[in-house]
Amino acid sequence: MTVRVQHEDFDAGVEIARLRANNPKVGAVASFIGIVRDLNEGTAVASITLEHYPGMTEKSLAAIAEQAKVRWRLLDILVIHRVGTLAPTDQIVLVVTTSSHRGDAFAACQFVMDYLKTDAPFWKKESTDAGVRWVDARDSDAEARERWK
Amino acid sequence: MKLRVLYFAALRERVGRSQEAVDAPAGINTVAQLREWLAQRGDPWQEAFAETRRVRVAVDQAMVEESHGLHEDAEVAFFPPVTGG
Numbered sequence: 001m002t003v004r005v006q007h008e009d010f011d012a013g014v015e016i017a018r019l020r021a022n023n024p025k026v027g028a029v030a031s032f033i034g035i036v037r038d039l040n041e042g043t044a045v046a047s048i049t050l051e052h053y054p055g056m057t058e059k060s061l062a063a064i065a066e067q068a069k070v071r072w073r074l075l076d077i078l079v080i081h082r083v084g085t086l087a088p089t090d091q092i093v094l095v096v097t098t099s100s101h102r103g104d105a106f107a108a109c110q111f112v113m114d115y116l117k118t119d120a121p122f123w124k125k126e127s128t129d130a131g132v133r134w135v136d137a138r139d140s141d142a143e144a145r146e147r148w149k
Numbered sequence: 150m151k152l153r154v155l156y157f158a159a160l161r162e163r164v165g166r167s168q169e170a171v172d173a174p175a176g177i178n179t180v181a182q183l184r185e186w187l188a189q190r191g192d193p194w195q196e197a198f199a200e201t202r203r204v205r206v207a208v209d210q211a212m213v214e215e216s217h218g219l220h221e222d223a224e225v226a227f228f229p230p231v232t233g234g
Contacts, residue, residue: 034234050233051157051158052233053155053157053207053210053226053228055210056207056210056211056226059210059211060210060211060212081233081234092233092234093233093234113234116233116234117231117233117234118230118231119212119231120231120233120234121157121207121226121228121231121233122231122232122233122234123157123158123159123228123229123231123232123233124232124233125158134158134159134229134232135232136230136232137203137229137230137231137232
């Protein structure tokens, strides 16, 4: 299991190859990449800045990944989340799960993202033509997490 | 009780600092009580907590409910609901 919080971009292909490590037990890889959009709630977004809580961020991501490992049969999990200032089309987050079968890989990947959205201490601030604003948490994110209970 | 208090995101900006060391008086035993005591010291804390619609709390880097207890040298963080991913 690997958790990284970094300013630098990531290459999903390289990360997936590293996670698989030619392990013949890996029959399925599921991945999710989150990307900065150019519009939020109807307003054009020039850039976003991600703040986080160093220390707690890594702990919470590791705890989420551990929960996924308990719930599904996984071979490995990778979570990379970027911080700092990002522009539309930039990658923000990568989650990769490997398993012998697709069901476990798919479900665990979605579970990690749903929990990350509500539990990992990151905050987005958007820069728009109208000025800067903190992004509000969405009720739909809390609902997405609830369905795993 | 000596505590390290941290603020993040919109709450950090409203309070005007990212952290402070406080010595909470006897009787402050929970996160909710601490928050009330911090705010009653006046602005910027009073206004910052009043303006932040929802405030989440972590004690020693784990998310907790407001009824959670405190201990000497605890790290208590206040912040708005998270918006990563």
